[in-house]
Amino acid sequence: xxxxSSFKNMTLCLFAVCIVSSALLAAVYAVTxxxxxxxxxxxxxxxIAQVVPEFDGEPxxxxxxxxxxxYPYYAVxxxxxxxxxxxxxSASGYGGALTLMVGVTADRVIYNTTVLSQSETPGLxxxxxxxxFADQFRNWNPAEKVLKVRKDGxxxxxxxxxxxxxxxxxLAVETAVTVYDAIVAENNKGE
Amino acid sequence: MxxxxxxxxxxxxxxxxxxxxxxxxxxPTLATTTSAINGMSMGLATLFVLVLSNMxxxxxxxxxxxxxxxxxxxxxxxxxxTILQFIMQAFTPDIYKTLGLFIPLIVVNCIVLGRAEAFxxxxxxxxxxxxxxxxxxxxxxxxxILGLVRELxxxxxxxxxxxxxxxxxxxxxxxxxxxxxxxYLIVLFKKVTAKKGE
Numbered sequence: 590x591x592x593x594s595s596f597k598n599m600t601l602c603l604f605a606v607c608i609v610s611s612a613l614l615a616a617v618y619a620v621t622x623x624x625x626x627x628x629x630x631x632x633x634x635x636x637i638a639q640v641v642p643e644f645d646g647e648p649x650x651x652x653x654x655x656x657x658x659x660y661p662y663y664a665v666x667x668x669x670x671x672x673x674x675x676x677x678x679s680a681s682g683y684g685g686a687l688t689l690m691v692g693v694t695a696d697r698v699i700y701n702t703t704v705l706s707q708s709e710t711p712g713l714x715x716x717x718x719x720x721x722f723a724d725q726f727r728n729w730n731p732a733e734k735v736l737k738v739r740k741d742g743x744x745x746x747x748x749x750x751x752x753x754x755x756x757x758x759x760l761a762v763e764t765a766v767t768v769y770d771a772i773v774a775e776n777n778k779g780e
Numbered sequence: 781m782x783x784x785x786x787x788x789x790x791x792x793x794x795x796x797x798x799x800x801x802x803x804x805x806x807x808p809t810l811a812t813t814t815s816a817i818n819g820m821s822m823g824l825a826t827l828f829v830l831v832l833s834n835m836x837x838x839x840x841x842x843x844x845x846x847x848x849x850x851x852x853x854x855x856x857x858x859x860x861x862t863i864l865q866f867i868m869q870a871f872t873p874d875i876y877k878t879l880g881l882f883i884p885l886i887v888v889n890c891i892v893l894g895r896a897e898a899f900x901x902x903x904x905x906x907x908x909x910x911x912x913x914x915x916x917x918x919x920x921x922x923x924x925i926l927g928l929v930r931e932l933x934x935x936x937x938x939x940x941x942x943x944x945x946x947x948x949x950x951x952x953x954x955x956x957x958x959x960x961x962x963x964y965l966i967v968l969f970k971k972v973t974a975k976k977g978e
Contacts (some may be wrong), residue, residue, distance in 0.1 A: 593846075594846050594847040602852060603848055603851060606855050607855055610855050611859075613863065618866060621869070624871060625870045628869070628870060628871075629873070632873065711814065712947050713950075
């Protein structure tokens, strides 16, 4: 069948296969690099637009350190006035990290939340992405209502049979409020 | 024995269906078929790699020394999988996100290497492309059916369109349901094909 194997032709052959493959990959990478970046960017902008009130201009990306942990956030403004912040937070759920983007308006009210990534049980914890659960955080004022599930003495209606996920979600939103306070404190200090 | 091109394609659908008859590539089969769309995307991704790698391997096989053929095939397959990954990331980011880990794992999918070893390195480029197309289509159809069954029973929807309010039999969306649904589908497939054979 194929060519007789010798040290020389084996080395040469593998070398050639690798060179051609990497050249091909480099070419495809160069072509798809821009569309990939555009798609990623569109995804972030979409997530931000979902959780904060209407804004103009590009969201400004930044990070802040709170209690030893770094949190990335985006600041948006409308007509020169700060309109709110979209904070990325995560908490550990039932099946791994639950990452949310939480939008807090300039008057410290949660505008909306969206799930960036989750690996909760389908049909149980994964329901946290559905409006039945997630919509209760819309226009939530942390000064009036406690961000804990009812079982723990708070005001969050947990998903049936998914208390751990509900707790993680509430905790993540609560963390976002803490981060928001830190951002505001830092902005005031700077002025 | 020279088979027609058409036969080369159809044998992958029924007689040598990779999922229901050869029982190859079970890992992506069980893991990605939580819905019909996911199963179909995984099948199409594998089809793409299978056709291209079959053609490339068939074209290069006469020049590859026997002792290093497996590493050479794997490099060729891995290159096509990575190309596919870039393309999906750029143009279908949502599907890429759901399939995630299972796209790079196509490299070690035994269907792809199996076809390279069993068919592509002994046959012409065109025949190998037909073989890849047939096996790939067989895999895609099997995964779509399995995904559809699991989606219907588990979430009461088909291709994302919901028929019932609330949930279905949840276990079918989870891993154990994948095994059960696959087992019943294999039984059904065997029964139908056995009748045809008589």
